[in-house]
Amino acid sequence: MDITPVANPALDPVQFPRLEEVEYLPVSTKYRGMRLALWGGVQLLVLAICLTPYLIYKFGGEESMATMSAWYWPVGIQAVFSLLWFLEEWKGFPRRGYAVRERDITYRTGWLFRSTTTVPFGMIQHSELSQGPVSRKLGLNHLKLFTAGGSGNLRIAGLEDDEAQALRAIIEARTRR
Structure with a gap:
């Protein structure tokens, strides 16, 4: 028997193509406005x-320094x-994007908390x-990709309708065996 x-x-890992050198396509700027409006509303509700x-203690007549300072x-x-979330959203949004290569798709997000x-x-x-109802009104889609193991699922939010349809068609064409 011949083995x-x-x-x-x-x-050599240095020879591998680097993800930082890939040109990422941005998501819609309407998505930024939608996120700021929705989460801004949530933050105002939490503040209220x-x-x-x-306010009950202040205008209810039972005011004391102990009860007032407890709510500071x-x-x-x-x-x-809220400020940290706003900074992450404002500075991190320009980094949010996706890239389609010959054999894979990459999505990156974040400024302080980065994810690729x-x-x-x-x-x-x-x-x-x-x-969702708001994203439908704005003409935005979320593309979800489900993987075999389940832990590698990918969600790209904030795609324009036509861009999402085209991207899904590309992915489906590449995944056909």
Whole structure:
């Protein structure tokens, strides 16, 4: 019996193409406005909830320094988290984008908390386009790609309708076996 050795040469990682050098296509700027409006509304609602007990004590006549100062902390903490979220959204949005290469699709997000996800076309089981009521009104779609293992799923939000349809058609053409 003749055994032929299997070649398994070492690869130099420096020679691999870098994801930072890929040109990413941005998502719609309407998506930024939608996120700012929706989350801004949520932040105002949370602020109103935090301020309600303070306003009850303030205008209800049972005012004391202990009860008033107790509500500075929740409002302050909420304000700090709102500011951090706003900074992440404002500075991170320009980094949000996707790239389609010959064998995979990559999506990146974030400024402070960065994320880059690459899914090979061979791992994609199926795709789905979805819209909420606000995104439908703005003509935006979310493209969801489901992978074999489930842990590598990818969601690209904020795509214009025609762009989402075209991207889905490209992905489906590349995933056909």
